[in-house]
Amino acid sequence: MISIARQTIPSDKVGYYAKRVINDLGIKEPPVLYIPILEYFGIGLQNYSEKMELEFTKQTGYRIDTPAFLLSSCNSPKIYIRESETQERRRLSIFHECGHYDLPWHEGHNFFCDCSEVNPKEHKKKEREAFEYAARLMFPDHLFFDDLFSLPVSIQSIELLAKRYNASFIATAINFVKLNPSACAFLMLKYNPLASESGSCYQTDYSVKSKSFHRYWNKGEGIGYNDHIQGCFEYGRYWETEIPAMVFGSNRKVDYKAFLRRYGNSVFALLTLPSIQSRFI
Numbered sequence: 548m549i550s551i552a553r554q555t556i557p558s559d560k561v562g563y564y565a566k567r568v569i570n571d572l573g574i575k576e577p578p579v580l581y582i583p584i585l586e587y588f589g590i591g592l593q594n595y596s597e598k599m600e601l602e603f604t605k606q607t608g609y610r611i612d613t614p615a616f617l618l619s620s621c622n623s624p625k626i627y628i629r630e631s632e633t634q635e636r637r638r639l640s641i642f643h644e645c646g647h648y649d650l651p652w653h654e655g656h657n658f659f660c661d662c663s664e665v666n667p668k669e670h671k672k673k674e675r676e677a678f679e680y681a682a683r684l685m686f687p688d689h690l691f692f693d694d695l696f697s698l699p700v701s702i703q704s705i706e707l708l709a710k711r712y713n714a715s716f717i718a719t720a721i722n723f724v725k726l727n728p729s730a731c732a733f734l735m736l737k738y739n740p741l742a743s744e745s746g747s748c749y750q751t752d753y754s755v756k757s758k759s760f761h762r763y764w765n766k767g768e769g770i771g772y773n774d775h776i777q778g779c780f781e782y783g784r785y786w787e788t789e790i791p792a793m794v795f796g797s798n799r800k801v802d803y804k805a806f807l808r809r810y811g812n813s814v815f816a817l818l819t820l821p822s823i824q825s826r827f828i
């Protein structure tokens with residue numbers, strides 16, 4: 548039985564399991580709703596409040612310290628979710644926990660997850676897999692690829708898709724860039740208060756790139772000073788401009804087309820290459 552299943556499961560195992568749910572439920576339009584998916588698996592959902600967290604800590608001495616967790620090693624599996632989370636984060640967390648439940652090699656474990664969109668590289672393998680599974684449920688391939696091919700690479704496209712899929716801007720941006728057929732990259736830049744010592748005004752907090760983009764940034768990599776990035780950070784403006792690649796640490800003499808947006812204490816930068824330059828990269 549197991550060997551037959553192994554033969555039919557492709558190398559993209561996580562995608563295979565997520566796609567099976569999407570197909571079984573006949574999902575043809577976004578947003579994908581979590582209630583039918585929880586019913587499909589027979590998983591219960593329980594909110595927990597700050598008060599309940601404090602009570603738990605008082606009784607057990609342990610802090611929950613997590614926005615969502617799955618208790619699956621019992622007869623009635625249940626996802627527990629912090630009620631103060633935003634709607635988009637709740638959806639992502641629920642899909643993530645469904646991944647732990649559905650992926651057979653995660654079976655029998657209880658998972659306490661931090662469910663942050665931007666730290667999957669720091670998680671263990673199973674956490675990365677659950678994130679991938681959540682993304683494939685949130686942005687089903689057969690719907691999301693059509694949207695990617697019909698929209699230009701821009702912040703507005705990401706905002707439009709975030710609404711359409713009822714997902715957070717960050718989760719949408721990551722998938723938009725990762726799967727995009729065009730050369731593009733998305734960076735979250737944190738202001739660096741030690742700029743005078745290191746020479747870098749911003750540090751890369753997270754980055755993701757499309758397959759055809761030429762460069763990848765490691766976490767913590769410094770970014771040089773640029774008026775537009777600084778202006779976006781100081782005045783909270785949306786900016787669409789061109790920035791020399793050398794500002795981002797590249798030695799290539801090209802300009803990136805950059806879409807900048809302030810988000811909390813960070814600047815989001817969506818980078819792409821003007822088409823006339825792309826053949827030289």
Ligand SMILES: [Zn+2]
Pocket residue numbers: 643647658659660661673674677
């Ligand atoms: Zn997890």
